[in-house]
Amino acid sequence: MPKLMISLDNKILDSNSMVAKRMVDYGVYDRLYIIVPNTIDKFVELSPEVKVWGIGGNKIKQFIKLKKKGEIIIKKYVIDLITTQDPFFTGLLGLILKKKTKINLEIQLHGDFFGNSYYKKSGFKNFIQYFLAKYIVLYNADKIRVVGERIKNNLLELGVNEDKIELRAIEVNKxxxxxxxxxxxxxxxxxxxxxxxxxxxxxxxxxxxxxxxxxxxxxxxxxxxxxxxxxxxxxxxxxxxxxxxxxxxxxxxxxxxxxxxxxxxxxxxxxxxxxxxxxxxxxxxxxxxxxxxxxxxxxxxxxxxxxxxxxxxxxxxxxxxxxxxxxxxxxx
CATH class of the missing domain: 3.40.50.2000 (Glycogen Phosphorylase B;)
Structure with missing residues (x-):
């Protein structure tokens, strides 16, 4: 399945980084086309199945350029799924692309953003992001992928349909x-x-x-x-x-x-x-x-x-x- 991934981790652009190597491993199962905010525009082909575009500029320019690049990738590579690294910056971008292209949207939750008041109270910017994520992005997502039971339980308490939630625990190699x-x-x-x-x-x-x-x-x-x-x-x-x-x-x-x-x-x-x-x-x-x-x-x-x-x-x-x-x- 060809996927468009919207990430925040620009270490993906370093082919020697651990996260880049992990993306190559994921590419064995699904073709990955990754866009990520970066200090400058940059393209890296990590493998025949994994391509990464770094998008430069300030936050507003990045958002606009990421949206345009996402639309191009979706059309060129016939993307089946949009997956985003968080429910905030990348989640909102993913939702806009979903509405434009009618492609399913998966939101990844690596943090317990809605289980306590920390993110809601940590500044006006985070409050706005929290509001958009909670009441708009999550509501419109087709799937929400979480890494732990606590996040799943807190989403259920928010009223998120359990059928939308996929628990994919992080493996710890004992x-x-x-x-x-x-x-x-x-x-x-x-x-x-x-x-x-x-x-x-x-x-x-x-x-x-x-x-x-x-x-x-x-x-x-x-x-x-x-x-x-x-x-x-x-x-x-x-x-x-x-x-x-x-x-x-x-x-x-x-x-x-x-x-x-x-x-x-x-x-x-x-x-x-x-x-x-x-x-x-x-x-x-x-x-x-x-x-x-x-x-x-x-x-x-x-x-x-x-x-x-x-x-x-x-x-x-x-x-x-x-x-x-x-x-x-x-x-x-």
Whole structure:
């Protein structure tokens, strides 16, 4: 089936990236024609079955140019399905193309956008996007593909017809994690610390790392040999680093860039912390649990669904500072 995919991830334009390789794998089953916002116009043929067009310009110009390119691709390659990466920018574009061409529209939900108030309250722009997505895009979609049970349940509570929802869970390879050969040993790298608490992922507001810094500021008043290691990149990184410096916490909170060796980090830390405000799934806590590591996380994504509370999995209400502090301090 030839598909038009509207993506936001311009790493697809890098043929050596993991996401590009994943698209090539998908192309074995369906021919993929992908359009994606980019800094400049660019075309890449990842394989005979997977072609990618990067579209440059500001947001408004990109939207107009993406629409035109989508119409051309639909006509030229006889597209059977339009699939979009989110219900907002790409979802609205997909809906416009659906109305113009009468082709079925699939919306992918990788985040739990409608399960709590985070996205609705995070600025006027996001509120408008939230409104359009909830009441127009989802209503007109032919299929909604979700990655977790929590998202599915929240859509059902919104009144979305269950027949429209397809749950396609993210696979976590337990055998790969268990057999992974450690390349970086945090116990050796940070041998001066008694316990190492790991936060790993994108450094964006929704990940709530600012909250984690406040927590650790309290924890180390009693646990001076505890380390919080924050691994990742994102728009908040420099802001977070400056906050740590301002609070004088550089000895107990350290930052590293994202690493492809993240499984080593998970396997050699003591506890994985996951304080997100909202998640569609939560690959990190799933991987940590499969590696036999203790997880302390907020009630988002896989929490209480794919990942149940246990001795090794502590699930706490979102932003519950005192509980997070107490659970971290309890760990000996």
């Amino acid at each position: 055998e790969y994690i268990e057999s992974y050969q450690i390349k970086t040993d945090l116990k050796k790298k940070y041998s001066a610390y008694n316990k190492i608490f790991l936060s790993i992922g994108r450094l964006e507001l929704v990940k709530n790392i600012d909250f984690l810094i406040d927590i650790f500021a309290e924890v180390i008043k009693e646990k001076k040999d505890y380390l919080l290691l924050v691994v990742g990149s994102g728009s908040q990184k420099n802001i977070l680093i400056e906050k740590v410096k301002m609070l004088g916490l550089e000895n107990n909170i350290k930052f590293e860039d994202w690493t492809d060796d993240h499984i080593s980090y998970i396997k050699t830390c003591d506890v994985v912390l996951f304080p997100s405000l909202s998640e569609g799934y939560g690959m990190v806590p799933m991987e940590a649990n499969m590696a036999g590591k203790k997880v302390i996380m907020s009630d988002v994504g896989v929490a209480n669904y794919e990942l149940k509370p246990s001795e090794n999995v502590i699930i706490l209400p979102i932003d519950y500072k005192e509980r997070f502090i107490n659970e971290i301090k309890k760990y000996e």
